[in-house]
Amino acid sequence: MRIETTGGNHERVRVRTALLLGCTALVALPSTSLRAQEIENSGSATVLETITVKGGGDDDANSIVATQTTSGSKMATDILDTPASISVITAKEMEERGVKNVEDALKYTAGVTTDFYGSDDRFDFFKIRGFDALTYRDGLRLGAPFGGIREEPYAYERIEVLKGANSTVFGVSDPGGSVNFVTKRPKRERFGEAYVTGGSFDHAEIGFDFGDNVTADDTLSFRMTGKLQNADAEYDYSRDDEKFFMGGLTWRPTDMTNLTVVYDHLDKDGVPGGGGHPVGTDFDRSRFFGEPDFNYRGVDRDSVSVMFDHDFGTGLTFNANARYSDESSNFGYAYISGTPTDGSTIAERAFFANDSAAERFIIDAHLQYDTSFEFVDSRTLVGVEYNNTSSTNNGYFSNDAPGIDWTNPVYTGAPESVPPYTSTNTDQKTTAIYVEQNLTFADRLIATIGLRNDWIDISETNNLAGTTSDGDISELTSRFGLTYRFTNEFAAYASYAESVVPASLGVEPERGEQYEIGVKYRPDAFPALFTASVYDLTKNNITRTNPATGFEEAIGEVRVRGIDLEAKAEMMYNLSLTAAYSYMKSEIVENGAAGFEGNELSFVPNQVASLWLNYDLKGNGTIGDMTFGLGARYQSSYYFDNANTQWTGDSIVFDAAYTYDIRENTTFEVNVSNLFDEKYVAYGGFGADFYNPGRAVFATLRHTW
Template identity: 65%
Template sequence: MHSKKNGSTGKRSRLHSRNAALLGCTALIAFSPVTSLAQDTESSGTNTVLQTITIDGAGADDDSKSIVATKTTSGGKIATDIMNTPASVSVITSKEIQQRGAQNVEEVLQYTAGVTTDFYGSDDRFDYFKIRGFDAYMYRDGLLIGRPFGGLREEPFAYERVEVLKGANSATFGVSDPGGAVNYMTKRPKSERFGEAYVTGGSYDRAETGIDFGDNITEDDTLSYRITGKVKNANAEFDFSNDDEKFFMGGLTWRPTDVTSLTVVYDHLNTDGVPGSGGHPVGTDFSRSRFFGEPDFNYRGVNRNSLSVMFDHDFGSGLSFSTNARYSNANTDFGYAYIASTPTSGSTIAERGFFANDYSDENFVIDSHLLYETSFNDIDSKTLVGLTYNTLSSTNMTYFEGPPSWLGTAPGIDWTNPIYSGPLSSIPLIEQLKSHQDTKSLYIQQDLTFLDKVTASVGLRNDWMDINQNDILNDTRSSGDISEFTSRFGLSYKFTEEFMAYASYAQSAVPSSVLTKAELGEQYEIGVKYRPDSFPALFSASIYDLTREDFAVTDPNTRVVTTIGKARVRGLDLEAKAEITNNLSVTASYSYLNSKILESGPQRTDGNELSFVPNHTASVWGNYTLEGNDTIGDMTFGLGARYIGSYYFDDANTQKTGNNVVFDASFNYKIQENTSLDLNVSNLFDKKYVAYGGFGADFYNPGRSFAVTLRRTW
């Protein structure tokens, strides 16, 4: 029986009042010290010169100062120059995230080649994205988080950068889908004083404030701290909604010697929202604000706590050791009343389904590796050997009540005159699962560079997955004991210091839903990269052949699940990130994807295109700075466009959306040194289309929204 509502109207009102006060207090506290600092600077009669900031952590760039990254860890566990990485990797730095005003992971990724986002429209339960046509796993500091679908929505403000590794990659990170991986890099303490504070107001009653600051605790730089946090009170674009969040992260870094570093980071994420408006009747054209769910039932709550530990030590003579570990526990729930079918008989009463879920998990994951670097003759060698252990325990309870045509009792709603019925007194529990998974992994990576031109990279990994699942309702137990070996081979040639070409082969493996077998993936890829010396930029192009096989397929008649599925995507990715002058920067991408279902068994969709995979996507974002003078500050204008080609809503290829272009914009005004006013607008012209449909309701793409931010840095 399920009748819980996460946050009644009264509770929500009290929360908004309390949090509004907290917003104001936080803003005053955050801005007070920097105001006095500004006064001290003015009285001294000297200009403040910002020093170059070095981010602690192996191989990191200064992501707050540039949109162009030079190093990555996502091409392998070894921090490597992107020009020496035989793989397609895109990096979205914190500067780019801030410039575009990205508020969630989908917005962070939507200007990245090969990535499709937001294909579920106004359904906001999870982050929805695919890489090269397939699902992609999420990682944090190289440690597994899980799939975005079914997971909680990550907070971009917690991360220094977001790295996107495209294609099969299990030999790099471990268990993963063939589409690729998104790796979030946590903000860590720095060895100097820095800070940022902001307040934001915007559409849908958004009020937000955030801080990110740190300094050395000791004079000899051996101990540093960093505090990051934000509080947001807001609604969504539809009636009866809310989108509230409280986030806090604190970190300490201890450097007892020049060759040893220990970082500990704790973070807490709490959100209270509404997963969506319930969709809109098929074929209608309502305002996005119209709500056809149930005001006292549609809810989405998240509470997560995690503790991360990162340790590095250099033994000298080329030998170093690193270990990352994370413990987390999370509790999530949501209730979702939605339109289940639109009548075709002339009636204006849409049937609804009531769906609810309670989920909790506890996870511990640790990765440790030794790296040995040496040179002999004209050969540079990097050898990496590592172990990973991941244990996850979870409880998942699902409730559902369908409409009368589905032999249920869920009430419908008249879309011409909505009258809300209130939450159901009870909703049947249809599934209750307790799961436990242990994964142990051993991996090795060898990179050899000849004459500083040719680099050969080999990655080998074996994952042992022990899975147990207890179906409480049916009193059944199932288990799987899977051992999968995956590999990655890459070869790159540097024609000049500015231009390189590469070829690679990579595999992936992830447990299938039948538990006893793994889904497999493999990718062949060739590409080129160009990084000019004259200005910060990276241009890349790649073509690939990516296959997913042995994934679960359900017989629509017997409901029997078999692992016979096979699909393929062949494509082209083009991407550019360039700071052409001090005044002009550009990010651009284009992707062509040719998807095909090769084996589907009784579903009989062989030869069709995969759902939610457009043939063409493209994007461009440009920033231009108009320099000020003694009376007018610098002004930076940003404009972006995203082209999303048509795609099917289902593998049967019965319905599809059209081609669409969405524009975004930004404006930054430098009020004074280190103080700025930002305006960000998403979907500038309020372009409206059906992003997801064909299953009883239509879901529109997000509408126009704006945010105005006053920001102070020091």
């Protein structure tokens, strides 16, 4: 007999004995619907009989090791059976490391680089395998982090990182990979936590996350999550305030049907950054060379998400996710745009501002059919997606900001106005159809095929020129993969995947393709996942602005070859770890008249490594349990420009954490980032230096129930 999950999560599950925290314990798994089936020796399809038992699935609040993902395909799949490199940052891992933002969450992930914009706090800055990465929420597109809204990680149960070109999963995306945020949903049980946090830069924060059943028969459940923060950043004349609230209801009219509705509100009142420091100087990070009266960054977003699934009980399931969001954001600041080389101490400055708004509706719906033919298990998924976005974007820039003497800074106040350089209204409608097929032969060999076509209709109005442009784009992408399960613990895979992302109207889309091979090992003896992969990634039709015409054009090709190694493990002797190593060799293969062929890509280090260790020390009745955490992040040198004329040096940064159990369900936690206050130039090359984030210490009192 083989046991698989139903309700769209048709995965093999295994109950295994784990050595955790120095004692023997059965891994606790949430309740889910499971399916048992017997295979007859005939060529006919087997109808699957549905039963309900306990077990199967991940518990992200209690483990750093995830076993399943939906980021490798729209189907919930065992990570060992997915022909791609996937990393999952669970809620427990985020809590252990004291994650404050998305960049913090991704810092210990193989193939991911962060912090390369230093103290520029406008957006989430990260790259995957050398390229910018698009973000998604519950499989629905959010957009590019650069220029987008910084997400609140406390809203999410986990963060899934899919590496490599793969537009067949979520749609248009860059070839390096994508990040999928999984929303916290109501549970079938009473649970909760509340916390208060204080620390560096006058940081004060309170938060809560709790839920329960509304009805005695578990058919209706709710969850409330929120955070209120009043804080500054690490430089003068700054603020980092936030209000976040999320509420959800889940209705289960039958064992086969689930409907979840989640509303969330995000309000941020901050600043865009410290404005940079003069090149070659070594000021404290707190020194501010912008303009206190022209220094703002605001975000206001409301979203409603609806998630529905139904199991027809015959191997056929239906799933639909939809989200409506209304958002606005802005920023304005002065930054150092040039450092003199004639002995003067007057740095040049520029004013930069932006005001944008967007209204988005996106829905994805698909049918999945699972069946078996003799020694072949088949999973077929067919779906459609529709995305309608209306947005406005106004940009302002001026080189005429008054200079500032860095030996005796005198602020001159906010400008009366800043000239606009861009003002656009954009309406974009995207319709897509996709199909995915998984065939498992004799429980060992798994063939994966994915095809997707996106039709994109764009209308863009240039308000400054008074012109409107329209465009239609149709793009087909594919992926193919083979996975072989040598044992229940060890698998190897090979894959080919494509990506596509539109650049702008009148320009050919940027396309990527990747070849990858890898191995994965998940021991039965204790919760752990070890992965290794080698890849060859190429991106064509790189878009640039022609200096002669002033118009964008597609030209060029870049390539990244690399190795990713990663381990997450909860071992004996009360020890757990997260370890990652990546080697990336980037190359500009073709660059037209720019003449950078053979150079490396900017902001792509050759080597990145990290290690986080957690040790649990059991109490003795008088002294409570304690947990000690220590992490280290290494990053090799990288260039600031594609000409490879300016660069930063190697760096290693340490982080630490400590938790003390005051009493049952109540803990005191201390988290320190950049423990030794390591300082280096993370971004520069244009007239200013931006340092990496400095040491920050936060203490938290947390109570759970």
